[in-house]
Amino acid sequence: MTGASRLPLMWLAQRIGMMLLTLLAIITLTFALMHAVPGGPFVSEKMLAPEIEAALNAKFGLDQPIWRQYLNYLGGVLTFDLGPSFKYPGVSVNSMIADGLAVTAQTGLLAMICVVAVGVPAGIVAALNRGRWPDTLAMFLASLGIAVPSYVIATVALYIFALRLGWTPAFGLDDWRGYILPVVALSGFWMSFVARLTRSNLLETMSQDYIMTARAKGLPARTVMLRHGLRNSLIPVVTVLGPVVANLLTGSFVIEQIFALPGIGRHFVQSITNRDYTAIMGITIFYAVFLMLMILIVDLLYLWLDPRISYGDRK
């Protein structure tokens, strides 16, 4: 009830400062990595005439000293301009990201909803039926979900449901059914992970002393479980949501490729195979910013959920 007043401004300022520092490190790192690539960016087109190569280098500013290029790039990033694509003339990295964002965000969000809406209830059911068949079944499936790589889930599902049974389209998102397989493949691991985490947290919470207190107060078993057990056991689940977002992102590289979805992940993988260095840098930085924001949101959510947490400057 004192959520707003508990918002620690000092902590927030520190966090944002740290984020900027991290971002700087990441920009520097990716810049350095991309410029450490042996040969120039145009090395693949071997028959380029020297004068054309020089013209291209001038166009992309590659004829300037490296520190100058770095500063230029940094300035660009700070003004939200990730520069032009090396491979597609007239296409900016910004527009590449904007182009794929809708697809990636849609599938990612749906996968996220799946993770929470399926993983948490499955974990609760397993914990409530500890040692009985629903528990065994749920934990068996969770073990599979954790062990089987997403690209295997995706290809096997693609074969069974799209090619053999024809229930879903094999590629594209023209139809709502097109979302099913990519979302399931994308969320499979984290659904299982969250189910296991929820189960073990709930069991652990239910063995806490304050659960015994709640029972000793004469509360019905259901109330004890829902009001005292569940809430506290779900708080740690929130902490994994940050990593979930990160992994849904990387997962999307392969899922978008398998189902031929025009998302950012596919653009990213393509720019790697194309050696489109500005695109690689730009998308990496976009990911980093996005992830840092997500982690910040999760931390704030955690602060709101758990009154014990204080990030430094509460009275």
Place this chain on the structure above:
Amino acid sequence: MTRPAIAPDMWLPLDPQTGRPGDPVVGSASLGFWAGVRSRLWRHRPAMAGLGFIILLIVAAVFGPMLSPYSYFQQNLELSNLPPVYRPYTVAEGVQVHVNTSNLSLYEVGDGGGLTGLLRPDGRDMINRQTTWEIAGKTVVLDYGQRPAVLTIDGEVAQAGGRKLNRRNPFGTDQLGRDVLVRQLYGARISLLVAAAAVLANFVIGVVYGGVSGLLGGRVDAVMMRIVEIVATIPLTLYVILMMVVLQSGLLSVVLAIGTVYWVDMARVVRGQILTLKSQDYVAAARTMGASTSRILFKHLLPNAFGPILVTLTMLIPSAIFIESFMSFIGLGVTPPQASWGTLTSEAVETLRAYPHQLFFPAVAISLTMLAFNFLGDGLRDALDPRLSS
């Protein structure tokens, strides 16, 4: 109240020589910590199954390719896309053929039941969509005007026989006619190599980094952990990808890329352990006795942090194996003709419509391996911390 009479000698004090009635049971609590861990792990059935599978996999990966008559790169385009199991047609007594309805070829069935050769057609009728062979004095016609194609022998529609195993290539062949079994085993070698590299990097970099950070504490710790925090902001997969861009594809690059970034979790775990252990009395005791920092680190702290290190390690192995296959799947890992489970899967995806069975082996291999390591890790964690076991 009446009580039964008690014989007077019962009131005599106990003779210390004869022992006391009902000596306290000396519990099995005297068992050592690691003995307890071992016995709990031994009883953890999934973990034991996982361990058994891993040992089997290592043995197969090391010795399997040596025993195989084929190599992972040896191509035989005539014998491409052969199945591991097929249903032969009998042309004449002792003469059987296998029909591949996807590429409309006939294959000779050898004596042992292996698919040994491609049968060249004796006539092609493109207009009527028929191919003709003369085998053992009979005219064999494959009519592909209809789907699936129909085989007739001397004008009669032939029926396929019972399932047979392809003894020449037990797992079949891929689209370049390479033996899938031997490529699978090479894939296992790569996965295990990557796992070993990750373990090594974890041990050398992660443990030392985390250990030093935790042990020194103060400003050094703060700076070192800030670095880890920055590194951990973006997913390791992304780093590995960026490294691969710089290093160019190839097995060595994958190993190097994974080795360079896969120590972060371990560094955190070790640091956390060290911080907890550091505050315990025996370390203070060692310090007062003048033990050096490195001595404290290696003789006192790490052995006690060994349990969590071991668990983190077994949990990191599957994720390293996964990342390699993932990279290879999207084309950033090992380069052809090298076979990794990731490239095998992505090759199988190319032929998914015609030869779905090619997906089966790499998918099962990577999944089982991941399961095995996960089970072993779970078992180990439960065994090390019996409080948490369910």
Place this chain on the structure above:
Amino acid sequence: MTAPLLSLRDLRTEYRTDRGVVQAVRGVELTLHRGEILGLVGESGSGKSVTCMSLLKLLKRGGHITSGTADFDGVDLLSLSDRALTRVRGDRIGVIFQDPMSALNPTMTVGRQIVEVLMQHRRIGKNAARARAVELFKLVRIPSPETRIDNYPHEFSGGMRQRVMIAIALACEPDILIADEPTTALDVTIQRQILALLKELRDRLGMAIILVTHDLGVIAETADRVMVLYGGQVMEEAPVADLFAAPQHPYTRGLLAAIPDPRLAGRPLSPVRGSPPDMRSPPPGCPFAPRCPRAMRICATPPPMYDGTESARLRPTQRSRCWLADTNAPAPTPEPAE
């Protein structure tokens, strides 16, 4: 004497664990009168906590009551269903636990944790419940109750948290308060305050208290009557004064000898030697016999409970489960002179 408030007969509770069945309580009898503070004392594992928690079937996983009756106001608590028991728990019998840090829900304000129990058992609105909670805070002497009520448990000190626990347990004015090691986790000075508070509340509200502790000092200060438990059985039972003045059971004597006594400064303490029995396979006779300095051959046979009314070795109000209380037993050897 009036009819007892609670009468527990032949309670047996066991825990099924991976490593065998632990016989935690083996035939405990207990009588509690209105307004009385009954101390239950013993080492950890003696069955004192399990006895109390069995009354309300608040057992941890694997715990089962295998026999017994607990007559409370004409109702056998042990035969009640879990649903019926919820009407007793928190309403007619309140419980406070050892560690007030872990016994309060960390993510709920203390106010809500009191309001919750009031609304469960009383037909009462939220505002009325809140007002009552403030009143209860005053009762247990928590300063500025109106604001403190909206705080979370971690914002209280250990002693204050235990006061909150007491307030929760007393919210519905129970007939019995079970206090399971209420002061063990607290500083010595805070301990005294809490014990004084419990006594004062007993005097004001008239409820009976079962005080579970391993600390005979706490018993001496607070309880009216004591039961000494060992190996899941009652070893000795007596009013506090009698127990301290004339302990009969060798185990009780051992416990008393282990208490530092300022008058005997300089003399070494004599702890009870050996370790408690493994309750998966308790000794066939007296559970204390393996550690008993006065063990006799007869001790391999379970001793009966001797009553002070029938044995000259005991004070009239005293009961002891020891063969030495038998009039035929050899007389106790005199204490060695100093």
